[in-house]
Amino acid sequence: MSGPKQPPERDAGRMPRVKVLTTGGTIASRPRGADVVASDGPDELLTAVDVDGVAVQAEEIVRVGSYGIGDEELRRIARSAVVAAGANDGVVVTHGTDTMEETAFLTDLVHAGGTPIVFTGAQRHAGEADRDGPRNLNDAVRLAAHPGMRTAGVTICMAGNAWPARFATKAHTLAADAFAAPSSGPVAICHGGDVRVVARPDRPAGFALSVLDAPLPRVDVVSAYAGADGTLVRAAIEAGARGIVVAALGAGNVPPSMAKEIRAAVEVGIATVVTSRTGAGPVVPRYGGAGGGADLVRSGAILGGTLRPAHARLVLALALATAGSQAGVADLVARHG
Missing domain, CATH: 3.40.50.40 (Rossmann fold)
Incomplete structure (x- = not known):
């Protein structure tokens, strides 16, 4: 498979299209008795999106805590994200943080296009007063629609920082800024509605999407x-x-x-x-x-x-x-x- 391809230029005057793919996780979770479980679907998550100048649609792929994601779900989410990238200007995947780094990296390995794919989630569930999901989701939508992110590949956006999927890892169990990339650094910084791209990841040629057709x-x-x-x-x-x-x-x-x-x-x-x-x-x-x-x-x-x-x-x-x-x-x- 060749290296990342440049996505087609957007028609002048057309609002950028961002597809949000939902998979459950803390960002979609609410209390149920003494536990917290993935409850919200795409309609509920979209109510938090407030980004001017971007056309946003959502679709559910699966609704689970990411500790329940296995080979079949990994392949389905990665494939869905890459397919959506071929028809939109940007893609956001909402995902539980436990295995987000694995799904994001697998997606990057099979994403040959230049359309940004941004994974995001939350550390505090949707029923908490100080929930972080809405901010993270809005940052991710802005990032996915930003022209400076073209060919940046797949990133993880949490707490205002966008990390390259190749190096990103969950570095804290509970903190809002749970992710880091110790062997790299952030790709972009989101603050107050602004996106500042600070680096462009080196992305070696990956694998054909068809490798996900069968269990790994x-x-x-x-x-x-x-x-x-x-x-x-x-x-x-x-x-x-x-x-x-x-x-x-x-x-x-x-x-x-x-x-x-x-x-x-x-x-x-x-x-x-x-x-x-x-x-x-x-x-x-x-x-x-x-x-x-x-x-x-x-x-x-x-x-x-x-x-x-x-x-x-x-x-x-x-x-x-x-x-x-x-x-x-x-x-x-x-x-x-």
Whole structure:
């Protein structure tokens, strides 16, 4: 697939069209008894939109808390967003924050066009007096309609900051400004109805949208910790994983007994990508000895660069679904790492 394409120029004098796709999450949630559940649909969410000069329509894709999103929902949301981008000047996806970074990144990986796709949500539910959903939604609509965001790809907009999907992550469980991009920085800043674009992400060529036509290969994430052995690596293989992402220590190291099982996994054809559990910075083959990053590379493991574990899982799954060889898988991971 080629790199991002320029979207067609909008007809002079025509109001920009932004499609809002709703998927549930806290932004759509209200109290039900002692719990909070996704309740509001597109009509309710649209009542909060107040952006002059933009034509906004909404459509519901699914209505769930994002902790309930699995492979089928991931693929459906990403596909719906990319298809909507082909018929509008911008797309907004309202989404729960728990797995927003995964759906946004998957969407970016299959979005070849230049139409902005903006994910947004809320940290406070729709029944709270100080709810943040309306502001985030209005910021996202302005961002999606802004000409400076053309070819910026997919972003996550929360609390006035727009983060590139390639690097964005949820960094706080409850704070309104819950997202960050430690290995990057914001793409744009929204304040008082204004949008200021401050960066343009480097977007490598991604994957064809058709890769989402079938369930993605199983890829499991296994975390390293002091004294970790290979039990979880073996469990992933026994569960049917075709790939494993290791959330390694530091710059890409694991305990020696875990390294032994990683080597064994690679030897039986399980693609294994090494990332870091630290949250920022690349993995590098610096340290030798059993379990060091250099040792893992010699065993055949693939370094994931600056990919976070959850992001690397998606890249590896797409690579396994499209590449014809282990070398091809490694090349695709390297392209996005």
